[in-house]
Amino acid sequence: MAIEVRNIVKKFGSFAALDSVDLKVADGELLALLGPSGSGKTTLLRIIAGLDWPDAGEVSIDGENALVRGASERQVGFVFQHYALFRHMTVFENVAFGLRVQPRAIRKDEATIRARVKELLDLVQLDWLANRYPSQLSGGQRQRIALARALAIEPRILLLDEPFGALDAKVRKELRQWLRSLHNEIHVTSIFVTHDQEEALEVANRVVVMDRGRIEQVGTPGEVYDNPATAFVHGFIGESIVLPVDVSGDAVRLDGRPLNIAAHGAASGAAKLFIRRHDMAIGPAGTGSLEGAVRHVRSFGPIQRAEVALSGGGGRTVIEIDAPRDRELEAGEIVSLQPRRYRIFAAQD
Amino acid sequence: MSMQPGYVTSTTRMRGYAPAADVSVAAPSPRRQSARPLPIAAPRDLRTEPGPIRFIIIALAVTFLSIFVVLPLVVVFAQAFSKGISAYLGALAEPEALAAIRLTLLVAAISVTLNLVFGVIAAWAISKFDFAGKTFLITLIDLPFSVSPVISGLVFVLLFGAQGFFGPWLQAHNVHILFAVPGIALATIFVTFPFVARALIPLMQEQGTLEEEAAISLGASGLQTFFRVTLPNIKWGLLYGVLLCNARAMGEFGAVSVVSGHIRGETNTMPLLVEILYNEYQFVSSFAIASLLAMLALITLVVKTILERRLDEGRVPDGD
Numbered sequence: 001m002a003i004e005v006r007n008i009v010k011k012f013g014s015f016a017a018l019d020s021v022d023l024k025v026a027d028g029e030l031l032a033l034l035g036p037s038g039s040g041k042t043t044l045l046r047i048i049a050g051l052d053w054p055d056a057g058e059v060s061i062d063g064e065n066a067l068v069r070g071a072s073e074r075q076v077g078f079v080f081q082h083y084a085l086f087r088h089m090t091v092f093e094n095v096a097f098g099l100r101v102q103p104r105a106i107r108k109d110e111a112t113i114r115a116r117v118k119e120l121l122d123l124v125q126l127d128w129l130a131n132r133y134p135s136q137l138s139g140g141q142r143q144r145i146a147l148a149r150a151l152a153i154e155p156r157i158l159l160l161d162e163p164f165g166a167l168d169a170k171v172r173k174e175l176r177q178w179l180r181s182l183h184n185e186i187h188v189t190s191i192f193v194t195h196d197q198e199e200a201l202e203v204a205n206r207v208v209v210m211d212r213g214r215i216e217q218v219g220t221p222g223e224v225y226d227n228p229a230t231a232f233v234h235g236f237i238g239e240s241i242v243l244p245v246d247v248s249g250d251a252v253r254l255d256g257r258p259l260n261i262a263a264h265g266a267a268s269g270a271a272k273l274f275i276r277r278h279d280m281a282i283g284p285a286g287t288g289s290l291e292g293a294v295r296h297v298r299s300f301g302p303i304q305r306a307e308v309a310l311s312g313g314g315g316r317t318v319i320e321i322d323a324p325r326d327r328e329l330e331a332g333e334i335v336s337l338q339p340r341r342y343r344i345f346a347a348q349d
Numbered sequence: 350m351s352m353q354p355g356y357v358t359s360t361t362r363m364r365g366y367a368p369a370a371d372v373s374v375a376a377p378s379p380r381r382q383s384a385r386p387l388p389i390a391a392p393r394d395l396r397t398e399p400g401p402i403r404f405i406i407i408a409l410a411v412t413f414l415s416i417f418v419v420l421p422l423v424v425v426f427a428q429a430f431s432k433g434i435s436a437y438l439g440a441l442a443e444p445e446a447l448a449a450i451r452l453t454l455l456v457a458a459i460s461v462t463l464n465l466v467f468g469v470i471a472a473w474a475i476s477k478f479d480f481a482g483k484t485f486l487i488t489l490i491d492l493p494f495s496v497s498p499v500i501s502g503l504v505f506v507l508l509f510g511a512q513g514f515f516g517p518w519l520q521a522h523n524v525h526i527l528f529a530v531p532g533i534a535l536a537t538i539f540v541t542f543p544f545v546a547r548a549l550i551p552l553m554q555e556q557g558t559l560e561e562e563a564a565i566s567l568g569a570s571g572l573q574t575f576f577r578v579t580l581p582n583i584k585w586g587l588l589y590g591v592l593l594c595n596a597r598a599m600g601e602f603g604a605v606s607v608v609s610g611h612i613r614g615e616t617n618t619m620p621l622l623v624e625i626l627y628n629e630y631q632f633v634s635s636f637a638i639a640s641l642l643a644m645l646a647l648i649t650l651v652v653k654t655i656l657e658r659r660l661d662e663g664r665v666p667d668g669d
Contacts, residue, residue: 051562071565078566084559088581098567101577146563153567 001062001156001189002027003048008057010043010213017043018054019213025191030183032204033193036236040213041193042161048191049078049159061156077155077188081162083142085134091145092130095120098153120148123182140171144178151186160192164199176203197237201225209233231345234274241280241319243273247344255312260289266344277322278303279341282329288338292319297329304329308337425643428636440634441641448614449622449638455530456605456618457598460537464594468545469587473579475546476553477561490546493539502536502607528610533618536604541594548590549583552660556582585659592656596649600642 003025010018018040025031033041046052048059050071059066066074085094099113108116121127124144134142143163150158163179164172180203183190194200200207201221209216209224209232217229228234235242246253250263252273259273285291292308295318299305303322306329310317321337323329397403430437440446471490475483493501508514509526519526526532560582564574580587602620609616617625619638626635 049566051566071562072568072570074566075568076566078563080559080563082559084563086560086563086578097564097569097577101564101567101569101573149563149567 003062003157003189003191004058004060005044005048006058006060008044008047008054008059010040010047010052010054016213018047020057021213021215023208023215023218025189027189028187029189030180030203030205031191032200032207033191033210034195034197034200034207034237035210036195038212039210041195041210044210045159045161045191045193048157049076050074051078075153075156077150077153077158079143079146079150079158079160079163081165083134083139083146083166085142085146085149087134090131090133091121091126091137092117094134094145095149095152097149116152120152123151124148138171139167140175143167143175147179147182151188155188158188158190160190162193162195164196165194172199179203201237209236211236228274228343231272231274231348234343234345239277239320241275241277241321243275243317243319244347245271245273245344247271252344254290254310255317257312258289261339261342263344267346270347271344272347273339273342273344275339275342277305277320279339280321280323281338281340282321282323282327283336283338285334285336288336290337290339292335292337294329294331294333294335296331299325308335422643425636425639428632429640431636432633436633437637437640440631440637443634445614445617446622446634446638449617449619450641452530452533452615452617453599453619456534456537457595459534460541460598461591461595463538464542464545465587465591467542468549468590468594469583471546472549472553473575475550476556477558487550490543493542498540498601498603499607501539502604504539505532505536505604505608527608528612528616530616532608533605533616536608537598537601540601540604541597544594544597545587545590548586548593552583552586553579585656589653589656589660592649592652596645599645 003023005021005023008018008021009016021040021044023044033044035041043052047054048061048066050066050069050073054067061074061076086097089097095117096113099108099116102108117130118127121130124147126141126144126148129137129141129145134145137145143166147160147163160179164175167175176199179192192203201224204221206218207221207224208218211232217224217233219227219229224233225238228237234240243254245259246256246269247263247266248268252259252261252263252266252271254273261273281288290310291312292310294306295309296307297304302325304325306321306323308319308321310319329335398406429440441450471486474480475487506513506527509519509532510516511520526535560578561574564578565571569577599618600620601618602624605618606621609618609621611617611621611625613625619642623635623639623642626632626638
């Protein structure tokens, strides 16, 4: 089901958790809400679920106004970061809960409920845990049960609030891939909240980057990584080198020295130059627009990460670059650097 | 402890460069070496005291408990059975004693039931919602604990007595509150109000609202959420509160004494009758009824211990 959010405002006291947010989610999408803590992503998710109420704005699910319905009437599957399984019920009863509380008129008979729960436990590959209690399960198992429980009500949309946030790194990776393939299987429109960019880029069809109650950019993982719309997105997604520069006309200067790059229409004045670590070409001294001394090299996998102290500005500016292993760098070596790809954003403060 | 080996390898690998990195490489080495036995002989265990001191402390505690708790309890039963078991049973079969037992059970049933409902509502409101004046409400719930029971009783005399606030209106409509069951029940409810709420508030605050939110998002109504999720989660705490509430309701003396009027066979509860009989030198009858209250206390203690164990089990943190 498609979801549409228009002009949502939510304040906690004087703090604006959401500041006129608009968002459209297409049917069958797997969307990530990505942002640092306090960016409003969880609040937005809870408003769509009906667990929080906006101060202004509209939410519609499948074309109908969702705000006239409470959370229990929205038929929205919600998965919590800390699972929120019913601790006094077995895994089986947890999954069956949504079916047992249905109004008598549409409630299924016991045999149908049992068959459905069995089917869901098979789907999350945990049918052998049916008679255990949540406290006897591992974190990854609990989260899969929580997902099965949410799917039991045949939700129109599925909302996941930092679903893997409380799990350790290895389990998180496994569950990520599992969620991806599960979505391919059942195709329910899903939104998940995360502060982990890798998770968002790896799992979602589209990523919504949020900061301070506003949406900074919406796009495919490739778009937000390669064409960040704002300085925030560039800094938040992927690792970037950020240098304070001055733009006048088409010239860009660092510490008063001109850099051999074009301003690409950036407004004159103070600005920030963003370069991905791996987008810096390394050459012998005197061939590029930046020059510096290699201070320290660490090699792992296909790359070597070098700390370079830029000359000029008293050598105080130290940047980290990633270079392929084919050209061995050594501490103490003077290298010249040339940005291959870069973005310039006007300095905000 | 020698850090030298780790230090040397790290510097050579770093080609004598980047001194900051040395620290970070060398730092874990003490932990790696902790597997070796400690060279110093371990001093005596700091978590415990030497034998004689332990013995003295435990002996003091046991003596104190025996004198102030066990001895009086033994005396109660000794006095109750001093004229034999038939005198004991006879004293309990007196119409006055039976009336007192009936009244006590009735008052306890009324006040525990009402406090159960009010206590759950108050704890629910305090732990699951945020509203202005929450701290004030919590303080107010504790009020009966901090006020002398006699004052609690007097409050009702001032409200419902002949000279009291509602007195004339009640007299005009022929409603009896003071010196009757309603007055005794009211005073008992007031005195025992905090028990259920106090037992539930910390428990419910600790459990938070996540499971309720999950239930609602799964389509449960408010009542379904309460009876299927909230209530099962608090049942041991609730029983615990009810148990203490009941013990106090049956044993309350001060507040009930003020509002009861001591009408024999009508408004005397068990504690009041114990005092009256004692003042009339009917020691066997007095201690026979006292022994019933003492047994109530003992049963309460046992059940309380069991419930506390259940509560701790329910509280086992469900870590990852």
